[in-house]
Amino acid sequence: MRKAIQLKVILWIEGEDEPAHDFAASTTQAVKEIVEAGSAKHPELKVTVKKITEQSG
Amino acid sequence: MNGQNLPGQPKSYKPVIVIIVIILLVVFLVLIMRACLRSRLNTPTNGPDTTAGGKPSGTGGAFPEMREKPKPSFQPYKGCPPEGDGGDRALNMLKNRVDEGNYIQVQFDAVEKLPWPTTVERKNRSSWSSNDASAIARYEGTPVTVEGYLADAREEGPETPNCHGADHDFHDFHIWLTQSAGDDRTNSIVIEMTPPVRSNHPNWTTKILRQIGRDQQRVRISGWLMLDPEHPDQVGKTRGTIWEIHPVMRVEVQQQGRWIPLDKMS
Numbered sequence: 001m002r003k004a005i006q007l008k009v010i011l012w013i014e015g016e017d018e019p020a021h022d023f024a025a026s027t028t029q030a031v032k033e034i035v036e037a038g039s040a041k042h043p044e045l046k047v048t049v050k051k052i053t054e055q056s057g
Numbered sequence: 058m059n060g061q062n063l064p065g066q067p068k069s070y071k072p073v074i075v076i077i078v079i080i081l082l083v084v085f086l087v088l089i090m091r092a093c094l095r096s097r098l099n100t101p102t103n104g105p106d107t108t109a110g111g112k113p114s115g116t117g118g119a120f121p122e123m124r125e126k127p128k129p130s131f132q133p134y135k136g137c138p139p140e141g142d143g144g145d146r147a148l149n150m151l152k153n154r155v156d157e158g159n160y161i162q163v164q165f166d167a168v169e170k171l172p173w174p175t176t177v178e179r180k181n182r183s184s185w186s187s188n189d190a191s192a193i194a195r196y197e198g199t200p201v202t203v204e205g206y207l208a209d210a211r212e213e214g215p216e217t218p219n220c221h222g223a224d225h226d227f228h229d230f231h232i233w234l235t236q237s238a239g240d241d242r243t244n245s246i247v248i249e250m251t252p253p254v255r256s257n258h259p260n261w262t263t264k265i266l267r268q269i270g271r272d273q274q275r276v277r278i279s280g281w282l283m284l285d286p287e288h289p290d291q292v293g294k295t296r297g298t299i300w301e302i303h304p305v306m307r308v309e310v311q312q313q314g315r316w317i318p319l320d321k322m323s
Contacts (some may be wrong), residue, residue, distance in 0.1 A: 014223050019136035022143035023221040056216050056287065 010055065028052045120167040126198035129154035129281075134253040137220035137227070144217035147182040151197070151283050152218045152229075155253050157306055158200025160279040165205050165236040168246050168282065169297045171196060178289040178299070193284050201302060202279040207270035208233035208242050210263045219252055227252050230263055232305075233296070238273035244297035247285075248278050251304040260320045261308065269310055269319075277316055279307035 013027050032049050039047035131139040132155050141149035174189045182190070213229040215221040222228070230250040233242045255261055269276060280302040289299055308319035 017142075017221075019220045020138050020140075020142055024143045024217060054217075055214075 006050075024054050028054075120163060120171050120196055121161055121199070122195060123161070123199045126194075127156065127158055127200065129198070130156040132253060134256070135222070135227070137222065137252075141216075141218040142220040145181040145183075145287075148285070149218035151281070152249070152251055152303055153253055154281060154304065158279075158281065160200045160202040160307075162202040162204075165203055165234075165246070168201065168203055168300055168302075169236070169244060171298065171300050173284055173299060175289070177284070177286045180286060196282055196300075197284055199282045200279070200306075201282050202277055202307075203234065203246065203302065204275060204277050205234040205236055205246070206238045206240070206273060207266055207276060208235045208240065208245055209270060210266035212263055222252070226256065230255065230261070230266070232266060234276070234278060234302070238275075242295045243293060245295070246298060246300070246302065247296050248280065248302040248305050254304045254306060258320055260322065265319070265322065275311040277307075277309040277311070278302055278305055279309075280305040 011031065013031070015023075015027075017023050017026070031052055035047060035049050039045065129151065131150070131153055134153070139150045139153040140146035141153070174192050177185050177189045177193065185193070210230055210232040212225070213231050215223055215227065216229065219227045219229065229252070232248045232250065233245040234248050235242070235245045250258075250261055281304060283301050283303040285299055285301050285303065288296070292299060309316040310319055310322060311317075
C-alpha cells in the first residue's frame with residue numbers, strides 16, 4: 001500500500017550572521033538542503049519540501 | 058464715448074459688484090475655517106493631561122485626520138538597521154521608529170473600528186495599490202493616546218524588524234489592550250513595545266505588564282498608529298483590528314486619580 005503524510009515541522013535555528021543580512025532567506029535555503037541531504041538516508045521515502053514559511057508574531 | 062458714463066450704467070453694475078463682494082467674503086470665510094481646522098488637527102496637545110479620567114477627544118468613535126504626519130526618526134540599535142534584515146522593509150522601518158509625538162487622545166473604538174482595505178492584507182507595502190496606500194496613509198503615523206486595560210503581554214521571538222536577534226533584548230513585547238477590564242482579546246487592539254524603545258525603559262517588563270492586567274488597572278498608552286497587514290487571520294479571535302499602536306512610546310497607569318508613568322512604578 002502506498003501511503004503519504006503531510007507534516008508540519010517547527011524548527012528553531014540559531015547561528016551567527018551579519019545584523020542586516022537576510023537570515024530568513026539563508027536559513028530557508030539551508031533547511032531545503034538539510035532535508036534533501038537527510039532524505040538520502042531513507043531512499044524508500046520520497047520527501048518533498050512543499051513550503052517553508054517563517055513563523056512570526 | 059470714452060470715459061463717459063451712459064445713463065443708468067452705475068445702477069446696472071451695482072448688484073454685480075455686491076454679488077462679487079459677497080462671493081469673495083464667503084470664499085475668504087471658508088479658507089479661514091479650513092485653516093483653523095487644519096491647525097487644530099496638527100496642533101500639539103502638549104501631551105495628555107496628568108489627571109485621570111480625561112475625556113478622549115475623538116467623539117463618537119471618529120478618528121481624527123492629521124494631514125501632515127511627523128517623519129519617523131531612528132537610532133541604531135545594536136547593529137540592526139531600522140529596515141531590519143528582510144521581509145517588508147518599509148513596515149520594519151515604521152516599527153523601529155523611536156521619535157516621540159504630540160499624542161492625540163482618541164477613543165478606544167476610534168482605533169478598533171477604523172477600517173482598512175482588505176486588499177492590503179498579507180502584502181508588502183511595495184505591492185500595495187496607490188489607492189490602498191493613500192487610504193492607509195490617511196491615518197497611519199498618527200501619534201495617539203488610547204486608554205484601556207491590559208489583557209495579556211508576551212515576549213515575541215526573533216523577527217525580521219529586529220534582525221532575527223535571538224536574545225531577549227531583540228524581542229518585541231506583544232500586548233493586548235482591551236476597552237473594559239476583564240474583556241477577552243476578541244476586540245482588543247494589539248500594542249507593541251519594540252527593542253529600541255524598550256532599551257530606554259528598563260521597567261517595561263512582561264511581568265509588570267501582566268500584573269497591571271491582573272489588577273485591572275486602567276492604562277493610558279501613547280504611541281504611533283500603524284497597520285500591520287500580516288495577521289488578518291487573528292481578527293475576531295485574538296485581536297479586533299490589524300491597526301496597532303506600534304511602537305508604544307509611553308505607558309501610564311491610573312493610580313488614585315493620577316496617571317503614573319510605568320517607568321516610576323515598582
